[in-house]
Amino acid sequence: MVTEPLVYLNGCMLPASRAHLKIYDAGVVMGATVTEQARTFHQRLYKLGEHLDRLFCSLRCASLDIDLSKADLAAISRELVAHHSGLLAGTAELGLIQFVTAGEYTAYAASTDPPPHPGPTVCVHTFPLPFERWARSLQTGAHLVTPSIRHVPPQCYDPKMKYRSRMHFYLADKEAQRVDPAATALLLDLHGNVTETAAANLLIMERGTLVSPPVVHILSGISRATLIDLAGKLGIPFCERALQVCDTQNADEAFLTSTPYCLMPVTKVNGTAIGNGQPGPVFRRLMQAWSEEVGLDIERQILEGAKRRCEEVTS
Amino acid sequence: MVTEPLVYLNGCMLPASRAHLKIYDAGVVMGATVTEQARTFHQRLYKLGEHLDRLFCSLRCASLDIDLSKADLAAISRELVAHHSGLLAGTAELGLIQFVTAGEYTAYAASTDPPPHPGPTVCVHTFPLPFERWARSLQTGAHLVTPSIRHVPPQCYDPKMKYRSRMHFYLADKEAQRVDPAATALLLDLHGNVTETAAANLLIMERGTLVSPPVVHILSGISRATLIDLAGKLGIPFCERALQVCDTQNADEAFLTSTPYCLMPVTKVNGTAIGNGQPGPVFRRLMQAWSEEVGLDIERQILEGAKRRCEEVTS
Amino acid sequence: MVTEPLVYLNGCMLPASRAHLKIYDAGVVMGATVTEQARTFHQRLYKLGEHLDRLFCSLRCASLDIDLSKADLAAISRELVAHHSGLLAGTAELGLIQFVTAGEYTAYAASTDPPPHPGPTVCVHTFPLPFERWARSLQTGAHLVTPSIRHVPPQCYDPKMKYRSRMHFYLADKEAQRVDPAATALLLDLHGNVTETAAANLLIMERGTLVSPPVVHILSGISRATLIDLAGKLGIPFCERALQVCDTQNADEAFLTSTPYCLMPVTKVNGTAIGNGQPGPVFRRLMQAWSEEVGLDIERQILEGAKRRCEEVTS
């Protein structure tokens, strides 16, 4: 039995240490890749169906045809998770990534290479959620900085398609971290409206209402949908509206929402404290509701997981 | 001795069949990659210095620091070419690719993985120029189609940095090929001005002058600079000016210029024939001047190389 | 009695064969024209009041003053329809066009011309609805293609004013038909959002809701209003939201709505099938509701009318 995690790659289940991309795969050469990221709770995949639905939307937008159905990908995903979970302590949770590239760009192939894999490159892999990355921000709040670089507009490629040509996010985060090493870039669109970070949607609380930028310039996040749904159950109204930096700075609370950590308070935008500069009561209520839905204390799991990892490293 | 091409990857010279990227390299995960592509004439690298200068400009824009100097990369590049040339017939020419990604994105690493390579991923590799891809267009002219998708504007990421987050080019080419399977996408900028194709700069002849879009929205191509230089020697004036589709359709001639094939006539834009619909006299003069500079007949080499490849395949 | 249709032109009722515009009318010289198009059901004008209301809005936006009231134009319109209907078989239906130009541009008048008609040119005319144009698309669905040309933005002239300076629609349709001869152009606005076709509004079904682009960049269509109203009666919620190409491609269904044919299914956008690529169930329900409202089976009338016309031509 394989004692390392498995990776699905173009029809094969490989040990993780043997899963690679060719240096001339279109994903490497052109960033021509769509992707999804899911996670487990209690080592079971959460909202896998929603992620697969969106993956197939992204594939359709990119005119990429794969010979796997949603059911195939679901089975593969569950198998990978089951195998990897078996290698880990019961307290760990996994992230799961599915990605599809436009296939091998054979013009760059070396002459001695074997014949290319036909069609798109399909890969599914798993990794232990790195709780230690979020523990600190979860307690004191994330810091956002708006860089001078702008988000790519939908007429170039639509952020509703989850793609991997993300150079602007990389440059934006570098720019934000020159202001504050702990900061994440909150990109503005070409008109100066607030959009999203590289890996999360932003929402704010404004006079009792949960407000999000409209989906035109952002990923239509599955965690975002969950959050809106949870808010509705708590009686918190929701609306979409073009938001500017001033709105986020004058919000009562602000959040990031993303698959791996669910919800994160934001306590600073461009150096200005949000509210009293601490995670707020709506954050607490929403996190608790989310925890109830998934049957575990999300925040505690992250904090304890981070502590364990820290102990492993130092021991 | 290794009987297959070598690839430089993060300090090692590997046989091509063993050169791979990790599935969680930042180049795969985010397209956070800058690159260069050079080629040989008579199996010697052409304008390597210019390509290295531009690579280091791109690295500076991306705030990527590598521990190799231009001289190091030049030596590596020449070694790879020498080795690969030794494996080929004397009539072949090589393309050379250098790329640098932001390194491994360790948050996605599997728990059993070895420690990551620190810092950016640096790769240099070679491939035989696929002459058969250009032979036909070289004789009858390339067809361009302007898709509805727009080029990413410089305030997102600057096309003067040669990057690989190129999803929009991929989508644009798909859109162009729905119009004409032989077509390449000529992207417009957000204001509707003509920019470039995925792999080439566009220039036109207009009343005796060679005209290019300004460098704001395009790669400042090394082949483009060579072309302008050759035109100057032939007494053809040059200017930069914002160009619209109408200008290209009413041009006397139009060209694509790119490292691997140097110069290509354009004979159709959005279905409208340019000039008389055939490669024109200025194309001939410029291609001849370029051939003289590099000491071989570029067009004939491509046509004969393509013919050879065709014979290999069918034999 | 006149045995050909009549045309109202600047105060006169003329036989259709004698109704012309001067070659220097402002409608010809500058496209300075506002217009309306209505149709009959059972040979009676449908929603004539709504069309007249919008015509007078357009006139106000264009600062055009005519010396006819809405009642005058209604009477003229009904008279033209009654006369033309008398010349046709009972199964035919009529289209009715009203247009007002800025009048004769006398600077271009020939010296021997009679004195110009003062003030705007007002014309009302009728024509048999060409059912044969829509029969095929009604059965298999319309194909839409987004061209590279963009819709004129409201700060140039507002699409809510129904005008005839429509060169961009003409060019856009040519561009779309190079992709697919059966396609209609779906224009994007300057930000890449979906707007409308030359003659119809677009709406989509998305997770049970009827969604339209906001009226900023589109004509506020009377058929569109009817559709929204019918949807409401069927319990289908409606909202407006900026839509991108991805949204239309991932819609459950998509429709065009326009005065002459009421409702048309869309089955392809940029080559991607919508839903299962066939007219969908919501289309059927809405078309049936519309048919009930007007007291005849709209779809069958078009299909049978087209068949008759086809037989006339071949016989």
Added chain:
Amino acid sequence: MVTEPLVYLNGCMLPASRAHLKIYDAGVVMGATVTEQARTFHQRLYKLGEHLDRLFCSLRCASLDIDLSKADLAAISRELVAHHSGLLAGTAELGLIQFVTAGEYTAYAASTDPPPHPGPTVCVHTFPLPFERWARSLQTGAHLVTPSIRHVPPQCYDPKMKYRSRMHFYLADKEAQRVDPAATALLLDLHGNVTETAAANLLIMERGTLVSPPVVHILSGISRATLIDLAGKLGIPFCERALQVCDTQNADEAFLTSTPYCLMPVTKVNGTAIGNGQPGPVFRRLMQAWSEEVGLDIERQILEGAKRRCEEVTS
């Protein structure tokens, strides 16, 4: 012999009083029309070749094919001018208009109509130049006002194609005339740069240099080219540069240039006097050079022609 002017229309030479467009010609229905306007000096057409060249550029941009060559259109144009000149006093001059529409839009045809003319509608006609329209502005200078309406950007349709979908010019002039009944609208582009008026190009004198907006957002006027050429002969340097309203207000002089009157001084922009508020010395020099080129005093001809017309009307 015909004692009224002739008009060429779709292959026929008709008396002017019998030349009309169908009410459903695409030029009427959609403004889908390209056009040229030339004029005579000494009753001979001036720069006819340049106008025909540009007409064929416009046709190519609009994908309109006509079955007439440039030589055919030149012969027709000269014949119309010769005939019309024979009917006029020797002091008159003619304007000549060529226009091509996308043809009859048969969907709107009445059932009793004769078969449509196939292909585009081609029309050429002449008219006596209305000198009285320009006499006053020529003496005291034109007034320009920038309206809130913007010029249509090239990504909708390119102003380098001389088209007739000009609703925005009509609305802009109305807006300008609310400020000053003698004013003409100077349209700004979407970025607020100065472009052109409905019928003329704008140029300014700035510290000894003749400056024009770049051709991106304006018609590449034949009179503009003549003016630049004349300026060169007088030793006045020329450049293109994006101009804003401030630049025109602080110019030493400003001009309009257009086929029928050649050159017109501008003395006011948005109520601010240009220079000392009078036609300036460079205007005088350029007008004189132009007069010498065409062999008559252009300004005097306009003023005397206007006086004659005035006397005719009052006698």
Added chain:
Amino acid sequence: MVTEPLVYLNGCMLPASRAHLKIYDAGVVMGATVTEQARTFHQRLYKLGEHLDRLFCSLRCASLDIDLSKADLAAISRELVAHHSGLLAGTAELGLIQFVTAGEYTAYAASTDPPPHPGPTVCVHTFPLPFERWARSLQTGAHLVTPSIRHVPPQCYDPKMKYRSRMHFYLADKEAQRVDPAATALLLDLHGNVTETAAANLLIMERGTLVSPPVVHILSGISRATLIDLAGKLGIPFCERALQVCDTQNADEAFLTSTPYCLMPVTKVNGTAIGNGQPGPVFRRLMQAWSEEVGLDIERQILEGAKRRCEEVTS
């Protein structure tokens, strides 16, 4: 006792005649100032809390820290009003202005100047409401004109922060008054949508609904909020939507709302009458509801106050 109004300036209560700004205050040098304007009814401040809340939002957006709390500013404001009211007849009402600049720009200080006041400049002052300015427009309706100058977009500075860098409003009003001396400029945003005037929000009645441009490009006015609230109590639905000039011209009614006069009918936009060109019934109902809320007839107070002022001047 001081017999002239007092002004609060940087910690001191000064007689109005001695309250000045240094010529090198940042408010003078850079317009780096945020502000609020409130008013009294029955000589008591109306919605002071809302104004202070917004002032502190503006301060946060501008990163200006002052050492006064909201309570401090409220106390100062009330004291100024009480003192000034004591100097006036009982029929007068006061305007109250609070402004905070970025402090003294000491680089421009003269060498002999005393040490600068540290930190921001804080000023509060009062003035009798100049009813005579509004009486006429209140009776016959305000006239709006859209100038060619555009509103500053939020990515430069956000209109939701009440700032005093208002050069564009000044230039816009000058432009509007060239059309109509009684007109106020209604600025368009960069996309041609309607925004606001220098001192008021615009709202329209459209088919029974009160419609406002979205708050992205406008001040989130306190009077606007009051108006929406009053409308709700009268059963008038409200929505936000991007509005163009055509929409305002075809509105049933249009209003300006602003702190000093509360509500003003708009009867002309760009020379086109709104509705029947008279203040409409919804204006009357809203003005009455507002009057009831504040316990006096707002319109009558303005008209009578204006009449008194007129009599003072002429007597």
Added chain:
Amino acid sequence: MVTEPLVYLNGCMLPASRAHLKIYDAGVVMGATVTEQARTFHQRLYKLGEHLDRLFCSLRCASLDIDLSKADLAAISRELVAHHSGLLAGTAELGLIQFVTAGEYTAYAASTDPPPHPGPTVCVHTFPLPFERWARSLQTGAHLVTPSIRHVPPQCYDPKMKYRSRMHFYLADKEAQRVDPAATALLLDLHGNVTETAAANLLIMERGTLVSPPVVHILSGISRATLIDLAGKLGIPFCERALQVCDTQNADEAFLTSTPYCLMPVTKVNGTAIGNGQPGPVFRRLMQAWSEEVGLDIERQILEGAKRRCEEVTS
């Protein structure tokens, strides 16, 4: 005799300590102000004529009429400088500021105020150049940071008019200083092109050519014109071109130029070193040429002046 500097204000020469603006001057209330800043060399005003020419251009753009001629303002300016120089050591140099506001905004006047000064407020004042502010940057180079806030576009107000509604510059500098307390904001325009800083023009050296952004989005600086002129005398070619951040980062050298300090090297843009991170040879040559033109060593004067000031403060 007055022993403090004098200030010209609305017709009076006042001691500096008595020169103030009313709190309701339009310059305070609306930032409706145009301005100039000149300086002395050897205590004589440098290029006063050019500054006055530009002031009158700005006045014309703002439609502000003052009753002073250029000669009047020149005389006033010289008188102020002569007086202030007499109060200073011979080593000091003066800055001179002229500004004109739209006058008193009387609607905000207190009832007891004296009658307002009619017409615009005109002020001229002087101050010792604060050499200590520039000494450090002159030696080690200025640091620039591009903030997320964008420069106000010319269609709002044209940067070629030197105005004081500069809130965006204030906010931009705050944003830049969060990255690097020593940094100055380099604003981008709405398209992401480099423009200017709050008080200086930027130029770069690129392959031997001095390059500036085009004047569309920047002040047409008098120091900038001097620099271009000096470069020409040294044989350094000059051109204007849209520049992006990448261009500045890859420049050989970069400079700021501004009236008070003439020329400043830039050594960092967004944290990336320019060239070798030190002031470069072209900077030295240009500074020397400038020093020769004005007859003193500009850099040494600044460094020694700063040292003196430092000694004064610490002694």
